[in-house]
Amino acid sequence: MNAPVRRLALLVAALFGSLLVSTTLIQYVFAADLNARADNRRTLLSTYARDRGDILVGQTPIATSEPSDDEFKYQRIYAEGPLYAHVTGFYSFYGASGGLEQAEDSLLSGSSDKLFYRRVSDLFTGRKPQGANIETTLDPAVQEAAARGLDGVKGAAVALDPSTGAILALVSRPTYDPNSVSGHDLEEVETRYAALNEDPDTPLVDRAISGDLYPPGSVFKVVTAAAGLTSGDVTPDSVLPGGAFLELPQTDATLPNHDNVPCSPTGEVTLTEAMVVSCNPAFGQLGMDIGAEALQDQAARFGFGDAVSVPMPVTPSSVPSDMNEPQLAQASIGQYDVRVTPLQMAMVAAAVGNNGRVMKPYLDQSVIGSDLSVIESAGRTELSEAVPSEVAGQLRDMMVDVVQRGTGTLAQIPGVEVAGKTGTAEHGTGRKAHAWFIAFAPADDPEIAVAVIVEDAAAAGSEISGGQVAGPIARQMMEARLNE
Amino acid sequence: MSVVSSPAPRKGRNIELVLLLGAVGIVGLAYLNVGLAALGTVPPGIFALTGGYLAVAIAMHLVLRWRASYADPLMLPIVTLLNGLGLVMIYRIDIAKGRSITEGVALKQLMWSALAVAIAAGVIIVLRDHRLLRRYTYLAGVLGFGLLLLPLLPVIGTSEFGSRIWIRIGPMSFQPGEVAKLLLAIFFAGYLVQTRDALSVAGRKVLGMTLPRARDLGPILVAWGASLAVLVFERDLGSSLLFFGLFVAMLYVATERISWIAIGLTLFVAGAYVAYLIFGHVQTRVLLWLDTFSPDALAASDQLAKGLMGMAAGGMVGTGLGRGRPDLTYFAESDFIIPSFGEEMGMIGLFALLMLYALLVERGLRTSLGTRDGFGKLLAAGLAFSLALQCFVVVGGVTRVIPLTGLTMPFLSSGGSSLLANWTLVAILLRISDHARRPLPEVGQSGVADAQTQVVKMP
Numbered sequence: 020m021n022a023p024v025r026r027l028a029l030l031v032a033a034l035f036g037s038l039l040v041s042t043t044l045i046q047y048v049f050a051a052d053l054n055a056r057a058d059n060r061r062t063l064l065s066t067y068a069r070d071r072g073d074i075l076v077g078q079t080p081i082a083t084s085e086p087s088d089d090e091f092k093y094q095r096i097y098a099e100g101p102l103y104a105h106v107t108g109f110y111s112f113y114g115a116s117g118g119l120e121q122a123e124d125s126l127l128s129g130s131s132d133k134l135f136y137r138r139v140s141d142l143f144t145g146r147k148p149q150g151a152n153i154e155t156t157l158d159p160a161v162q163e164a165a166a167r168g169l170d171g172v173k174g175a176a177v178a179l180d181p182s183t184g185a186i187l188a189l190v191s192r193p194t195y196d197p198n199s200v201s202g203h204d205l206e207e208v209e210t211r212y213a214a215l216n217e218d219p220d221t222p223l224v225d226r227a228i229s230g231d232l233y234p235p236g237s238v239f240k241v242v243t244a245a246a247g248l249t250s251g252d253v254t255p256d257s258v259l260p261g262g263a264f265l266e267l268p269q270t271d272a273t274l275p276n277h278d279n280v281p282c283s284p285t286g287e288v289t290l291t292e293a294m295v296v297s298c299n300p301a302f303g304q305l306g307m308d309i310g311a312e313a314l315q316d317q318a319a320r321f322g323f324g325d326a327v328s329v330p331m332p333v334t335p336s337s338v339p340s341d342m343n344e345p346q347l348a349q350a351s352i353g354q355y356d357v358r359v360t361p362l363q364m365a366m367v368a369a370a371v372g373n374n375g376r377v378m379k380p381y382l383d384q385s386v387i388g389s390d391l392s393v394i395e396s397a398g399r400t401e402l403s404e405a406v407p408s409e410v411a412g413q414l415r416d417m418m419v420d421v422v423q424r425g426t427g428t429l430a431q432i433p434g435v436e437v438a439g440k441t442g443t444a445e446h447g448t449g450r451k452a453h454a455w456f457i458a459f460a461p462a463d464d465p466e467i468a469v470a471v472i473v474e475d476a477a478a479a480g481s482e483i484s485g486g487q488v489a490g491p492i493a494r495q496m497m498e499a500r501l502n503e
Numbered sequence: 504m505s506v507v508s509s510p511a512p513r514k515g516r517n518i519e520l521v522l523l524l525g526a527v528g529i530v531g532l533a534y535l536n537v538g539l540a541a542l543g544t545v546p547p548g549i550f551a552l553t554g555g556y557l558a559v560a561i562a563m564h565l566v567l568r569w570r571a572s573y574a575d576p577l578m579l580p581i582v583t584l585l586n587g588l589g590l591v592m593i594y595r596i597d598i599a600k601g602r603s604i605t606e607g608v609a610l611k612q613l614m615w616s617a618l619a620v621a622i623a624a625g626v627i628i629v630l631r632d633h634r635l636l637r638r639y640t641y642l643a644g645v646l647g648f649g650l651l652l653l654p655l656l657p658v659i660g661t662s663e664f665g666s667r668i669w670i671r672i673g674p675m676s677f678q679p680g681e682v683a684k685l686l687l688a689i690f691f692a693g694y695l696v697q698t699r700d701a702l703s704v705a706g707r708k709v710l711g712m713t714l715p716r717a718r719d720l721g722p723i724l725v726a727w728g729a730s731l732a733v734l735v736f737e738r739d740l741g742s743s744l745l746f747f748g749l750f751v752a753m754l755y756v757a758t759e760r761i762s763w764i765a766i767g768l769t770l771f772v773a774g775a776y777v778a779y780l781i782f783g784h785v786q787t788r789v790l791l792w793l794d795t796f797s798p799d800a801l802a803a804s805d806q807l808a809k810g811l812m813g814m815a816a817g818g819m820v821g822t823g824l825g826r827g828r829p830d831l832t833y834f835a836e837s838d839f840i841i842p843s844f845g846e847e848m849g850m851i852g853l854f855a856l857l858m859l860y861a862l863l864v865e866r867g868l869r870t871s872l873g874t875r876d877g878f879g880k881l882l883a884a885g886l887a888f889s890l891a892l893q894c895f896v897v898v899g900g901v902t903r904v905i906p907l908t909g910l911t912m913p914f915l916s917s918g919g920s921s922l923l924a925n926w927t928l929v930a931i932l933l934r935i936s937d938h939a940r941r942p943l944p945e946v947g948q949s950g951v952a953d954a955q956t957q958v959v960k961m962p
Contacts, residue, residue: 021872023756024884028868030752031888034895035861039854041902045814046850053815056796060809061816061828 063112067091072127072150072389074107074119076157082107082120082197084150091203100196102166105225106157106189106382109197111208117223119153119382122330126151126386133386133394149389156185156384156397161467164499165190168492174453174473175226175361178496181369181459181468183399184378186329188469188496189362191226193218226472228333232358233472236444237277237297237482238455239353241367241414244294246317247305248410253290255413261288265300267345274303274348277443277482294417295425297441297482299352306351311342314351320405321367322377327402329362329382336363353444361470364457367405369468371418372438372459375411377402419462426482427456429490432498436462439493443477443485451475456489460497467500469493514940515576516568522580523564527557530587533824537595540825546594547604552613556587559620566624570631571937575870578936581863582914582929585856586616586922589915591824592836592843599830608836608917615919622923623930633935637878640693647686648729650679651746655736678911680742681924684749684889685931691750692882694722695757699877703758714762723767726750731774738784740775741896741908747771748892753885757877792906806833810842810901814853821849836917838909841901856915857898864891867932873939883935886928 045053054062070093074082081103087094095110097103108118115124125131129150158178165176169192178188200212215223224230247253261282265274282288282298293301306314318324318338327333336359342350349355362380370377379400386395406414418438421427427439442455454477459468471492477484531553538546560583567574590612597607604610630636636643695702702719730747733739751767779785791800795808809832817827829835829843836843845853867887874880893913900907911918913925 020756020759020877020880020884023759024868024871024880027752027756027884027888028865031861031864031868031891034891034899035857037904038857038895038898038902041899041904042814042845042850042853042857045811045902046817046845046853047819050815050818053812056812058801058805058808059812059816060831061812064828065816 064090066114066128067093069093069128070149070389071095071110072129072152074127075152075154075387076103076159076162079159080152081155082110087203089203094203095197095201097197097201100198101194102162103157104194104197104222105191105227106155107197109201111200111202111212112205117225118331119155122328122332123153123383123386126153134388151389151394152387154384154387155382156180156187157189157382158187158500158503160499160503161188161496162190164188164495165469165471165492166192168471168495169473172473172476173220173226174471174476175230176469176471176492176496177227177361177365178467178469178500179365179369179378179380181373181465182378184369184380185384185397186362186380186382187467187500189225189227189382191224191230193220193222195222225331227361228329228331229360230334232334232336232360233453233455233474234444234446235353235357235359235364236442236453236455236485237299237353238364238367238440238442238457238470239357239359240294240297240302240351241371241418241440241457242318242321243302243306243314243351244290244417245321245371245406245410245414246309246313247290248413249317249406250309250313252309253305255291255417256289258287258289259293259298259301260286260304261293261298261301262286263300265303265348267303267348268307269343270345272345274299274345274352276300291417291420294440295420297421297426302351303348306347307344311340311347311350314338314347315340317405320377320403321370322363322402322405323359325402327379329380331382333362333380334360336360353442361472363470364455364472365468365470368438368440368457368459368470369465370405371411371414372462372465372468373411374408375404375406377405415462418458422458426486427458427490429486430456430458430494430497432460432494432501435460435497435501437494437497438462438465439490441482441486441490443482444472452477452481452485454485454488456486456493458490458493458497460501467497469496471496514572516564516572519567519576519579520561520564522577523560523583524557526580526584527553527560527587529584530556530591533588533591534594536823537591537598537825540823541595541598542825556590556613556616559617563620563624566627567933567937570627571933573937573941574933575866575936575940577866578863578929578933581859581866582926585859585863585914588844588856589840589912589917590616592829592840592847592915593917595825595847596830596836596843598825599828599835611919612917612922615922618919619922619926623926623933626927626930627934630931630934633879633882633931633938634876636689636882636931637693637696640690640697643686644690644694647683647690650683650686651729651733651742653679655732678918678920680739680745681911681921684745684893685886685924685928687746688749688753688882688885688889688928691753692878692885695753696877696881698722699757702754702763703760715758715760715766720766723750723754723763723770727767727770727774730771731778734775734785735778735782739909740785740788740906741900741910744771744896744905744908745889745892745910749885749889752888752892753881756871756884757881788906788908792903795903806839807901807903807907809833810839811903813842814845814902817846817849819850821845821847821852823847837911838897838916839901840912840916841898844915857894860890860894860913863929864888864894866936870932870936870939874935875939879935879938883932883939886932890925890928 071084073080082097084093108120110120115121127150161178165188176190263281276299315338323336326335339356346355350357379402381397385393388394415438422430422437422439426441430439437460439458444453454473457470459465471489473488476488593612594609597609730743734743754763787803813832824847827846829846832839864887871880871883897910897912899905911921
């Protein structure tokens with residue numbers, strides 16, 4: 020009976036062999052997949068159990084993890100939650116969602132490869148792994164000024180440091196309180212999240228960088244003017260049509276000036292005057308003169324079409340291609356299908372103020388380890404040269420005139436030269452227009468560039484109206500920066 | 504010059520003692536580790552409990568020295584280590600569930616362990632020769648089948664968690680399947696050693712296989728019917744597979760005819776397939792096995808899914824004892840103790856455990872090879888194979904090699920009846936191994952002749 024016993028031993032070896040294989044498959048080959056499953060409570064608990072890093076404005080944390088005495092070990096707390104909601108995002112059962120929480124999840128949670136050596140040393144010292152802290156570029160005074168200005172309305176405001184690209188303010192309204200969806204009561208979080216998600220005013224959306232993109236209206240005339248000046252065929256003193264409307268080729272439709280009044284009594288204006296009074300016929304003609312390609316190229320040099328991350332992904336702004344002449348005329352005054360983010364328009368203003376150079380916008384000033392050592396520090400990156408510096412100077416002079424004696428007088432700051440441009444962007448007939456303002460100050464060496472949009476706040480067809488609503492908000496933001 | 508006498512066979516008792524100290528040492532360290540990792544302090548009674556466990560193991564060792572001095576020296580240390588690690592993991596789950604040591608399951612399990620070792624020692628002392636068991640072949644058969652089907656009786660049989668494999672008398676509950684496994688192995692060995700000649704008579708030859716005569720198919724059909732009854736009425740695929748597999752394996756060892764395995768496998772697969780077609784609970788088990796993460800399966804039970812995620816969380820090296828969350832899986836201390844080990848000791852730790860079991864089985868099969876009597880050979884092979892098959896059914900169930908069943912892991916899982924049965928099983932294996940390794944008294948050399956004197960000893 021020994022032979023069958025030996026064969027039985029072979030069978031036993033095969034049985035145990037199959038168990039070794041199945042164990043290997045589960046614990047090694049497919050382990051990552053299993054750990055990544057959404058319904059994996061262990062993964063959820065262990066990510067919660069980490070001491071997630073802080074998000075800082077200056078030295079003040081706007082998001083921090085505090086020990087809690089439940090099974091999740093830590094509770095995420097957002098100081099001034101609604102003010103910084105779109106900057107922080109929130110951290111809930113749905114994972115890190117929106118803002119820096121999502122964009123820098125691996126750094127905050129401590130799993131990033133950038134923290135590799137730290138993790139190895141944690142392994143040997145037995146120290147609990149800690150996430151890195153992220154110090155933002157935000158200026159709380161500017162952020163608060165923007166939030167105050169947009170209180171109770173829908174819209175967005177962005178402020179940049181023109182010479183570096185550092186984001187000084189990033190505000191989107193309406194907002195929400197990230198604390199309300201970061202609790203440890205699953206049912207409560209689900210209800211509140213569903214309510215926010217279904218709210219028709221979309222408070223979860225960051226309108227400043229990733230909303231449904233806005234038509235820019237007249238603030239886009241800066242881009243059209245830049246295209247004209249860069250082409251060399253046009254100077255600030257070039258004469259353009261300035262009647263109450265512009266006849267368009269190929270169609271019976273016309274391009275009317277705002278308020279249906281002529282830009283000048285003579286029916287002709289210089290480019291500078293066209294900018295000062297925001298003359299639609301003049302810019303419509305300028306656009307048709309330089310052509311669609313020149314306009315698109317100019318927009319691209321300002322950053323249109325680029326997918327940048329700040330580190331949150333920014334939806335690229337766009338100028339439509341394949342336009343016919345009437346569409347090109349419309350696009351030249353920021354209508355038709357031109358679509359922008361407020362951040363992109365702030366970049367346009369900043370580039371004009373920065374001698375034509377577009378700096379990459381960023382929100383992370385530095386990444387700081389739990390032991391306060393700096394792991395990564397932001398450096399300024401030039402994205403492109405939008406216009407030569409002499410053109411930038413010409414554009415700046417025109418924008419200064421806009422604020423001194425044109426449509427943007429409400430943005431004046433005593434003792435400081437401000438450059439700006441108003442906009443009233445129509446979107447659909449019968450609805451109120453979006454009010455726009457882009458600006459930078461001081462004009463000769465700007466410390467801040469801003470873009471402000473207030474949704475459905477301006478009388479359609481009235482250029483003054485846009486400046487009246489958005490201009491003061493831009494002024495308060497710039498004052499907040501300059502008064503420091 | 505040549506030496507006529509064979510070298511003195513090694514008893515291995517001193518090796519056993521050293522290994523035993525190592526095994527208890529590992530268990531003590533694991534206990535300390537769990538306390539430090541999960542509680543942050545030295546666990547309660549570390550010296551008393553480890554010392555007590557050592558005393559129990561040493562007592563068993565002394566019994567072996569006294570009554571079975573040639574017994575296999577590896578079995579006791581392996582089983583001591585497995586049982587001890589099981590205790591540690593059960594205590595670790597107690598901590599996770601917030602139970603103190605006095606109200607937890609671990610201390611009960613320790614008492615059961617002591618009782619199980621006492622019974623095993625009793626078996627070694629009372630059972631001087633395993634061949635005595637052959638006298639009780641049919642008694643064991645009746646008791647074995649009786650116990651197997653006992654949970655089907657009204658009143659005392661209870662259905663828990665989908666399987667009717669428990670009997671409950673007052674506050675006592677008992678899973679008779681484990682004891683039945685032992686008794687049936689004795690019955691099969693006794694029965695087959697008698698009938699093996701008849702069963703191996705050749706019948707017709709089909710497809711190169713010599714089939715047995717039709718009239719000899721009776722026993723296998725009875726065993727098949729019983730195992731299907733267990734599958735269908737007790738809803739216990741594991742026990743069903745275990746008993747039928749055990750019977751077929753022993754039948755094969757007894758008759759050396761591969762055709763019995765073919766017939767057995769065919770019968771079981773056919774029976775199981777019909778049961779799958781007819782019974783909803785079998786279909787659910789299969790769904791859970793094949794498509795664990797489908798919404799339907801998760802709605803039926805997410806236990807297997809949770810166990811798998813626990814093992815994945817452990818990965819290659821594990822979270823470390825006391826550092827994982829094995830308590831998130833139901834029955835983490837009994838049916839799912841293997842995923843608990845997988846989570847906290849990792850793939851490497853599980854490999855080590857599986858190797859311990861494989862080694863134990865190997866020692867059992869080696870005992871079978873070395874045994875001179877047919878009954879002992881069959882019994883040892885059967886007992887060893889039943890251990891292997893049970894490991895396969897349990898670990899294969901939680902790692903999706905086969906559908907999940909309700910069996911417990913021998914020596915590791917929480918549960919008194921399982922411990923008693925498996926320690927007794929090892930005691931019988933030890934008894935047979937003592938017989939297998941003990942040198943035969945050489946003809947003409949006995950009594951006085953064994954006593955060497957200085958005078959005749961060669962330099």
